[in-house]
Amino acid sequence: xxxxTTHGGRLGEARRRFGGAVEPWIDLSTGVNPRPYPARxxxxxxxxxxxxxxxxxxxxxxxxxxxxxxxxxxxxxxxVEAAIRLLPGVLRAPRVGIVEPTYGGHxxxxxxAGAVVSGIDRKVLADAADTxxxxxxxxxxxxxxxxxxxxxxxxxxGRAESRGxxxxxxxAYVETSPEISVLAHLGDAWRASRLIVLRSFGKFFGLxxxxxxxxxxxxxxxGRLRSRQGEWPVSADAIAAGLQAYPDRPWADQTLRRLxxxxxxxxxxxxxxxxxxxxGTSLFRLAAADDAQGxxxxxxxxxxxxxxxxxxxxxxRLGLPDPDNWPRVEAALMESAP
Amino acid sequence: xxxxTTHGGRLGEARRRFGGAVEPWIDLSTGVNPRPYPARxxxxxxxxxxxxxxxxxxxxxxxxxxxxxxxxxxxxxxxVEAAIRLLPGVLRAPRVGIVEPTYGGHxxxxxxAGAVVSGIDRKVLADAADTxxxxxxxxxxxxxxxxxxxxxxxxxxGRAESRGxxxxxxxAYVETSPEISVLAHLGDAWRASRLIVLRSFGKFFGLxxxxxxxxxxxxxxxGRLRSRQGEWPVSADAIAAGLQAYPDRPWADQTLRRLxxxxxxxxxxxxxxxxxxxxGTSLFRLAAADDAQGxxxxxxxxxxxxxxxxxxxxxxRLGLPDPDNWPRVEAALMESAP
Numbered sequence: 001x002x003x004x005t006t007h008g009g010r011l012g013e014a015r016r017r018f019g020g021a022v023e024p025w026i027d028l029s030t031g032v033n034p035r036p037y038p039a040r041x042x043x044x045x046x047x048x049x050x051x052x053x054x055x056x057x058x059x060x061x062x063x064x065x066x067x068x069x070x071x072x073x074x075x076x077x078x079x080v081e082a083a084i085r086l087l088p089g090v091l092r093a094p095r096v097g098i099v100e101p102t103y104g105g106h107x108x109x110x111x112x113a114g115a116v117v118s119g120i121d122r123k124v125l126a127d128a129a130d131t132x133x134x135x136x137x138x139x140x141x142x143x144x145x146x147x148x149x150x151x152x153x154x155x156x157x158g159r160a161e162s163r164g165x166x167x168x169x170x171x172a173y174v175e176t177s178p179e180i181s182v183l184a185h186l187g188d189a190w191r192a193s194r195l196i197v198l199r200s201f202g203k204f205f206g207l208x209x210x211x212x213x214x215x216x217x218x219x220x221x222x223g224r225l226r227s228r229q230g231e232w233p234v235s236a237d238a239i240a241a242g243l244q245a246y247p248d249r250p251w252a253d254q255t256l257r258r259l260x261x262x263x264x265x266x267x268x269x270x271x272x273x274x275x276x277x278x279x280g281t282s283l284f285r286l287a288a289a290d291d292a293q294g295x296x297x298x299x300x301x302x303x304x305x306x307x308x309x310x311x312x313x314x315x316x317r318l319g320l321p322d323p324d325n326w327p328r329v330e331a332a333l334m335e336s337a338p
Numbered sequence: 339x340x341x342x343t344t345h346g347g348r349l350g351e352a353r354r355r356f357g358g359a360v361e362p363w364i365d366l367s368t369g370v371n372p373r374p375y376p377a378r379x380x381x382x383x384x385x386x387x388x389x390x391x392x393x394x395x396x397x398x399x400x401x402x403x404x405x406x407x408x409x410x411x412x413x414x415x416x417x418v419e420a421a422i423r424l425l426p427g428v429l430r431a432p433r434v435g436i437v438e439p440t441y442g443g444h445x446x447x448x449x450x451a452g453a454v455v456s457g458i459d460r461k462v463l464a465d466a467a468d469t470x471x472x473x474x475x476x477x478x479x480x481x482x483x484x485x486x487x488x489x490x491x492x493x494x495x496g497r498a499e500s501r502g503x504x505x506x507x508x509x510a511y512v513e514t515s516p517e518i519s520v521l522a523h524l525g526d527a528w529r530a531s532r533l534i535v536l537r538s539f540g541k542f543f544g545l546x547x548x549x550x551x552x553x554x555x556x557x558x559x560x561g562r563l564r565s566r567q568g569e570w571p572v573s574a575d576a577i578a579a580g581l582q583a584y585p586d587r588p589w590a591d592q593t594l595r596r597l598x599x600x601x602x603x604x605x606x607x608x609x610x611x612x613x614x615x616x617x618g619t620s621l622f623r624l625a626a627a628d629d630a631q632g633x634x635x636x637x638x639x640x641x642x643x644x645x646x647x648x649x650x651x652x653x654x655r656l657g658l659p660d661p662d663n664w665p666r667v668e669a670a671l672m673e674s675a676p
Contacts, residue, residue, distance in 0.1 A: 011390050047548055082416070089427050208388045211572065228423065232546070233420070
């Protein structure tokens, strides 16, 4: 089970483990928009040369405009996971507190860099700023969708700042609830603060295979991250897709409505199948059932991969099916009851 | 001039600086095969999901077979530059010696991580192993094409090892002289040694826009680098291209012959244009002329971007033109004489 409780997207292992399953597999184990942005691939010419730094800069400018910040405050990375891994080398913090439960990559990244990592209960978040050099939280949180108000984040950042600390807010899933982005709330004020925000391209735009993420922070921090990361961080295809997708508001607005409707549809299905919906975002739903791990196995035997959790054996997280797959997902969910 | 002496590939800046130039520009400022491997792009499905770790592992296995090492000794990275940036965080060496002149990214990466970096003359390489925690060299070297014999590298690695040091051999350009790869020479012996080898996909296969590189090292080092790098390091397109290209020996053999012939043709041209050919590899040639920086400017004004060097103002490095561009490159070179 550990393969499946560490990260989603392990279809190869699922195929071997639950061999007789119907093909094709339906992968609901990640929180990725199942109807991707229709980005044109990079040209053959662009693939055949190093990305010009000016093209990477144009991508950062387009992303910054979408995030509501200045272009000098944004760094492109090959996926938000790469951004997570880049921070410990620059911030060099001995004590790191992470609001848990959440995405496991943060703790892995800080531990690999030698930091002492402790879990923080969200209820005592502000106090943690007095004892940690870095606080990490995910907003909205994965897997439960819990959110933090901008005022709370400001207070925590202020307390962290008074002792030279940092607050890292991972907004990998914020596109479906843009109103809670701390970047959108603070205007230019955040640029003077010790606040670092992570953003993902692949989840909302449905193209995680391109590997594209971003860090937003004050320009001196971005400069240090940039010199640490080195040249040509993202591919020609990532640049091409980001330049097309970020300015396309009509697609984003239509997608927000569709994802919200699909999330409600999935909630209805989960309830009818006897699960309790605990929360989530419009890109994934978290549900609870006494026999969640048994349901995980039975759905996998029907070719539907979901996401179980070792720290919470009653939980299952499900991404949204793509349009053709609703009937099979419904059948698998209904038949997963013990 | 500094923009152009730091890295190649700055076409945007060149267009602005040398505005009246003929379009399209011919970029000879990098050492990339101008006839790329005809890789099919990743499928839409592969772009729309996270790469399964088993796909990344299959890519590493294909690359390892091409390098002549075991699959457990190879890590894929989003470009060799990313590999260069990954090493300081894992090796944590205070004193680093780099055989110079060479690619500047190595010194940048170690300095950004806080190491004291000194340049090493290749003639006293073996002695440096007694005073440096890490030695870095590029084989064949960029920009001069100088090579190190495997026996010399073995001796240096042995001396580094006796004091707990490391030898990093950047083989980014080794594909056109595979016989000098230290991996090919040492068989399984290198797996027990403190030798780390970097490889590039984009240069020989002509697809640097995909961002794909590799580290080869003993499995415990690969494990530490892997946990430091995190999940899903390379894109679906990089995986697809590597899986197609590495096993394709007929394409590689034909390409080796063509590149060697094109490199001879470029040498003839350089000599006829009054430059001295100093060396290089079959992917780039290094030439000298009294007025190299003037030639750089005049060629740029004709829309041909080459690579000057601040530490050696008489040098110019030129990549190979693609088949259609030889006449313009010939004219620009001939007319670049003072």
